[in-house]
Structures are given as C-alpha cells and as structure tokens.
C-alpha cells in the first residue's frame with residue numbers, strides 16, 4: 001500500500017473550516033436553548049459566607065441561578081470525579097459546597113434566555129466570603145516543597161562527581177505559569193432530549209472520557225449521555241480532563257429540563273489548567289575533554305492543594321546524554337491555585353528548556369561548539385533504562401539542521417555578529433519526546449459503491465486526525481481518498497483514549513489498518529469464491545486491495561472490482577470493527593528527537609528581540625502527512641517563540657489573582673513576530689516501533705525551541721537570562 | 734421566578750444585510766453584531782475568541798472594511814452590507830483566499846481561520862501591504 005501515506009495531502013476537513021461550516025461545541029443549538037453565565041470566586045481560599053442571588057433573579061429573562069445551595073445532586077465520592085487522566089488527589093467539584101479553593105473558581109451559574117442577559121444578571125449576584133490564609137507564590141514557598149515518590153534512577157555518585165568535575169555549571173531556570181489560550185472559548189451545549197437523556201457537545205480532547213465522567217458525576221446510565229466534539233478549536237492539553245463548564249451546562253440542563261449552553265469568557269479560562277510554574281535546577285559536571293561526568297536535575301513545581309499534578313521534567317536529562325553519574329528529583333509545592341494541566345509537551349517543554357540552556361552554558365565554559373558538546377555525550381542507548389532506541393536519528397538532525405541553518409559560519413564569541421544596529425545571535429538546542437501508542441478501535445463500513453466510512457471516538461483537535469485516518473484507510477482499502485468519509489469524536493463510536501501525548505497518529509492509523517485487513521480478507525474470500533475467479537488458487541496473503549479492485553499483488557490483471565465481489569456475495573455493505581493493541585515490548589526505548597537552530601536579532605539600545613529564523617530538524621519516524629506534519633512542527637516552533645519571549649501568567653500574590661487574564665496582556669506571538677521557519681523531516685526508518693514506523697508529532701515541535709532562542713539571545717548579547725520569558729527589561733536590566 | 738424589577742430595555746428592530754440577504758431582528762440594544770450573527774442568525778462561521786477586540790476571530794467585512802464584530806453593536810449596522818465567512822464562496826466556488834488557506838495548510842484547528850480569511854480579504858482590498866513583512870504586520874490583529 002502506498003498512495004496517500006507520506007504525501008502532502010490537504011486536510012480533508014479543510015473546506016468545512018475555511019467556509020465556516022465546521023461547528024464547534026458552543027455552536028450547536030436546540031429548541032428553547034438557554035444560556036448560562038458563570039460567576040467566579042474573587043478570593044483564593046476560604047468559604048462562601050453568604051451568596052445572595054435575589055437581585056439577579058429579578059432580571060427579566062433570567063430563569064435560575066444555580067449555586068451549591070440549590071443545585072441538583074452531584075456525586076459525593078472522589079472516584080466519580082476522577083476522569084481517565086486525573087492525577088492523584090481529590091478532583092475539584094464545581095458548585096459542590098461552600099469551599100473556595102482558588103481564585104476564579106465557579107460558584108454560581110446564572111441561566112437566562114439570552115447570553116447577554118445572563119452576563120448582566122451575573123453582576124448582581126452578591127457574595128460574602130470568609131477568607132482564609134493563603135499562599136500562591138512558588139518562590140516564596142519553595143522551602144515547603146515535598147518530594148514526589150516517583151522512581152528516579154540515580155547512577156553512580158552524582159554529588160561526588162560534581163564536586164570533582166573539571167568544569168561545573170549549576171543554575172536555576174524559572175519557567176513561569178503559562179496558559180494554553182486555545183482560540184476557541186471553553187464551551188458546552190447540553191441538549192435536553194427528554195426523559196433525562198442528554199446529548200452533550202463539549203470542547204474536549206476525549207469524548208468518551210467526558211461521557212464516563214458525566215455518567216459518574218450525575219449517576220447516569222451510559223445510554224443516557226452521548227458526548228460529541230466533532231471540531232475542537234485548539235486545546236493543547238487543556239481539554240484532556242473534563243472542564244467545569246461541561247458539569248455546569250449539564251447540571252443546569254437537568255435542573256431546568258431544557259437545553260443549556262455555557263461558554264466561558266477568555267478571563268474565566270484562566271481558572272482552568274495551566275503549565276505549572278517550575279524552578280528547574282540543573283547541574284552539569286564535565287571532564288576537561290568535554291565529556292559529561294555528572295548530571296543532576298531537580299524540578300520544583302506548583303500544584304493545587306487538592307491534587308498532585310506532576311509531569312516528567314527531569315526524565316529527559318536522565319535519558320538523553322551519556323553521563324556515568326546522575327541524580328534526579330521532582331518536588332511539588334501545594335498552593336491555593338487550581339490544579340495545573342498538561343500543556344503541549346508537558347514536562348519536556350520546561351525540563352528540556354533548562355537542560356539545553358545549561359548545556360549551552362557548559363559549552364561556553366568548555367570553549368566547545370554546542371553541537372560538538374552534544375555529540376561528545378551522544379548516546380545510542382536510553383541512559384535511564386540502558387535500552388537501545390527503536391530508532392534515533394538525532395545525529396542526522398544536528399547535521400541537516402546545521403547545514404540548512406549555516407551553523408558553520410557562526411562566530412562563537414558573544415556579541416560578535418551584527419546587522420546594522422542589531423546584534424545577531426545564533427543558538428541551538430536538542431528536543432526530545434516520547435513515541436507513545438495506545439489501544440484504539442476503528443469501524444469501517446464499506447459499501448458496494450466503493451465508499452467507506454471510517455469511524456472512531458478519537459478527537460481531532462487540529463492535529464489532522466481526520467486527514468491521516470482518511471489517508472491510511474484510502475491506501476489500505478485501495479480507494480481514492482474522496483471515497484473515504486471519516487467520523488470522529490462521538491462517544492458512541494469505537495473506543496479511543498483522549499487525544500494527547502502525540503499518541504493518536506500511530507494509534508489511530510494502526511487501528512485503521514486492523515479493520516481494513518479484516519475487510520480485505522472478507523473481500524478476498526468472496527472474490528475467490530466467484531465462478532471462474534481470476535483470483536482462484538491465489539494465496540490469500542497475496543491478495544491486495546488496489547484501485548477499487550481486489551487483485552493479486554504484482555499481477556494487477558488478475559482483479560475483480562469490489563462492486564462485483566460484493567454483488568456476488570449478496571452484500572450491500574461490509575462492516576468491520578477492530579481494536580488495535582500494541583504488544584507490550586520493554587526491549588527498546590521509543591522517542592522522537594529534534595535539533596532546533598534559532599537566529600535572533602536584538603536591538604542593542606532598546607533590547608527588542610526578534611526571532612528572524614528557526615530551523616527545526618525532526619526525527620519522528622515516518623511522517624504520515626508532510627503537509628499537516630509540517631504545520632504541527634511550525635505551530636510548535638511558534639509556541640516555542642512565545643515560551644522564550646512572551647508568555648507569562650502574572651499573579652498578584654497579595655490577592656492570589658491573575659493580573660493578565662486576557663489575550664492582550666498575556667502575550668503570544670502574532671504574525672509580525674514570526675519570520676522564517678524551516679521544518680526538516682529527517683529520514684528515520686523504524687521497523688521496530690510499529691508496522692508503519694510512525695511516532696507522532698504533536699509535542700516534539702515545541703521542545704528545544706525556547707532553549708535555542710535563549711541560547712541565541714546569549715550569543716547575541718552576552719547576557720544569560722534564566723527567568724523566562726526573556727523580555728527586554730531583563731536584557732536592559 | 735420572583736418579581737421582575739430589572740426590566741430589559743426595549744428591543745430595537747434592526748435590518749442586517751448579511752451576505753446579500755436581508756434579515757430583520759428585534760434586538761436588545763446591547764447585542765453585539767457577533768452575538769447577533771452567532772446566536773440569532775445561526776451564522777456561527779464568525780468566531781468568538783475573546784469578545785474584547787483582542788483576537789480578531791470575529792472579523793467580518795462591513796461595507797468592504799474589516800471590523801471586529803464583537804466590538805460592534807448590531808443596531809449600529811442597520812442596513813450596512815455585511816460579509817461573513819459564509820458569504821465569501823460564490824456558487825460553491827471557494828474564494829481564492831479560502832483555496833490558498835487549504836492548499837498551504839494555513840490552519841490547524843480552524844477556529845481563528847474565518848477571521849484570518851476575512852481579515853486577509855479586507856487587507857487585499859485596502860491595498861496597503863507591499864511585501865511579506867507588511868502582510869505580517871497588517872495581519873497581526875488576528876491571533
């Protein structure tokens with residue numbers, strides 16, 4: 001099979017998206033739909049002493065104000081509130097009781113005939129609080145950090161080796177709180193179908209996760225709740241767990257026995273999850289020849305008081321470079337904030353940023369080219385597990401990236417390169433992520449007119465799942481892609497986990513292959529049973545589906561049209577559903593890698609930084625779609641620019657409240673901030689990882705980018721900024 | 734519910750001409766053009782990303798100029814000619830910008846896309862952008 005896979009096929013849902021036809025969660029409608037508006041707490045910790053809704057209820061068009069005091073029943077056990085990806089702890093329950101756990105916590109829902117009416121009435125809800133002592137400042141509370149009991153595998157004697165190192169570099173790098181800010185506002189439209197049955201259009205990365213969660217929270221039978229999210233306007237991890245608006249919309253629908261839509265405001269979305277602020281402490285010890293002798297990495301991160309959210313920040317330093325001595329630890333500080341959540345390349349975006357800045361600092365101290373240092377401690381085995389990789393073409397990433405960037409022309413001395421009034425800096429960094437794969441089921445319905453419908457509960461959050469599923473199905477069934485229709489993100493469809501972790505491409509593609517193989521076998525059987533079949537006697541394994549026919553491989557003349565075979569078998573349709581599970585195999589490490597090169601230009605007087613060029617060379621196995629794949633990497637690079645230079649959620653710790661909860665003051669890169677981005681996919685054949693050799697691209701694009709830019713800023717200016725984002729005040733300061 | 738003491742203001746009959754079709758709506762005066770499109774006319778191609786004029790997702794063309802519909806009260810645009818993303822394709826043929834966005838994969842999740850495309854159409858009509866940097870600058874109101 002080879003036709004669409006590996007090509008720059010345009011997005012199959014492109015037309016729907018450019019014409020405005022694609023419908024997102026808050027755009028579905030229903031008879032007598034009403035609108036909910038959330039009232040949030042304005043203190044970070046305490047309890048609601050009094051909540052007066054009487055004035056709000058007097059607004060014409062207001063139907064109800066739901067609070068903890070008058071809501072319908074909600075589950076009272078933590079288990080019911082734990083979704084598929086919940087961390088350890090006791091999940092937040094909206095409108096459950098009078099306790100306030102974080103600023104921005106939803107405490108009431110005003111429901112009205114029109115959205116603007118609900119919004120106005122929400123301003124009339126009066127709340128008196130009993131405020132408790134609180135803490136929201138990670139750096140101030142650093143001393144109270146507690147160690148996570150995750151398995152860390154120390155090697156040798158890191159402390160001793162560091163003390164004895166010929167050259168040592170040790171520093172804290174600070175990654176601030178960052179919010180996902182998907183362009184689509186969080187929204188749910190819960191449609192009251194009568195008899196307590198609900199259809200829920202939700203902004204989520206996992207419809208089945210939300211469906212199970214709602215059944216638990218509202219004590220419903222699976223057949224009573226159906227969840228859909230056919231299009232998701234970005235999520236980046238913020239939609240992995242069910243968000244509170246889905247609970248509120250559903251609660252209101254049950255209370256009013258009407259269809260309800262709840263759309264959060266941009267400001268309210270700052271009360272959801274975020275990338276946790278983390279102090280990343282990295283120490284590197286080198287021998288005088290530039291080989292690493294010791295690596296230690298300690299992460300100290302924020303979590304809420306009610307859940308232990310921790311991601312793998314330090315495992316990359318553990319795995320990536322060869323070093324005989326190393327130790328790692330991950331600590332959490334529990335504060336009066338909402339629980340953090342996964343955000344693109346969780347753990348890696350932060351942890352690798354620190355590691356790769358530290359490697360650059362070490363290279364400077366050793367007077368080594370940064371690539372040379374990385375090659376000196378290059379490892380063909382996963383250092384933490386001492387396992388070979390299924391494939392690792394990182395050397396090629398360095399080589400091809402450096403060549404495309406023109407790295408060889410770099411003068412290593414800081415402040416040595418200029419362009420008029422601007423200082424020019426070139427920096428590089430390594431990126432790494434995991435190549436995960438999960439069980440996914442797919443159903444294919446082939447009809448005798450040569451059309452196939454492929455369906456699966458997986459979400460497409462803009463990653464291109466619709467398109468790659470169509471490509472793989474078209475190739476496997478030997479049909480033109482126009483004949484394939486793809487249905488996704490409906491909880492009644494075959495099983496899929498949340499879309500995240502870069503696992504969906506490999507997982508969904510192989511599920512399609514599995515179902516298509518069953519279809520091939522059935523078609524082959526019918527074709528061979530036909531009178532005077534040209535395929536009579538052919539080994540079933542040599543029968544392929546190609547160009548709408550059932551044919552002998554390598555002998556296309558021996559073929560029968562799918563339509564004829566199905567007519568002979570008296571079949572209007574063939575339906576096959578298959579769950580694909582990857583065999584457990586602990587013999588190899590599975591990772592994607594990248595080498596990122598960045599050029600910055602810094603105005604010497606004003607400190608303004610521009611990222612003028614980025615080359616990202618990625619080794620991620622086989623690329624299913626070079627067009628959408630390139631977009632994913634570009635998106636990661638743009639986000640990396642934001643992480644390096646712009647993004648920071650700023651909190652006023654006197655009030656425990658976010659001060660820039662909007663997208664004018666929370667800065668992200670705009671078109672004018674983004675210049676040349678060159679994406680290179682390095683050839684990385686991988687026959688071990690899975691049949692297609694696919695590894696996934698969702699996260700790897702961002703990892704390494706912030707460090708490459710920070711290193712470029714150092715090269716341009718001679719200033720090492722270790723508190724992100726690197727803003728001009730820090731450069732001038 | 735209890736006694737209504739906060740009466741809503743009178744609704745204002747408003748004629749909106751959208752993609753060449755005239756609609757008459759009775760709107761509360763505070764209804765933004767964005768909410769009128771999305772909630773009253775089911776024209777959800779125009780997106781809400783912030784409701785504060787910060788993201789450009791709600792960009793539409795009013796009398797040929799690009800405008801943030803979240804910062805525009807519907808009643809102010811009585812009888813104006815409004816073009817939304819749903820009106821750019823003519824007789825099933827995509828606008829060249831729509832085709833270019835597909836060909837170059839200029840979107841992923843697609844949520845900012847209608848605003849980007851309407852904004853780009855407005856930019857072309859303005860005729861100010863001369864090179865790639867100027868396009869980037871003049872498209873920077875669309876996140």
Ligand code: FES
Nearest residue numbers: 784786788789803
């Ligand atoms: S919704 Fe109008 S600018 Fe964001």
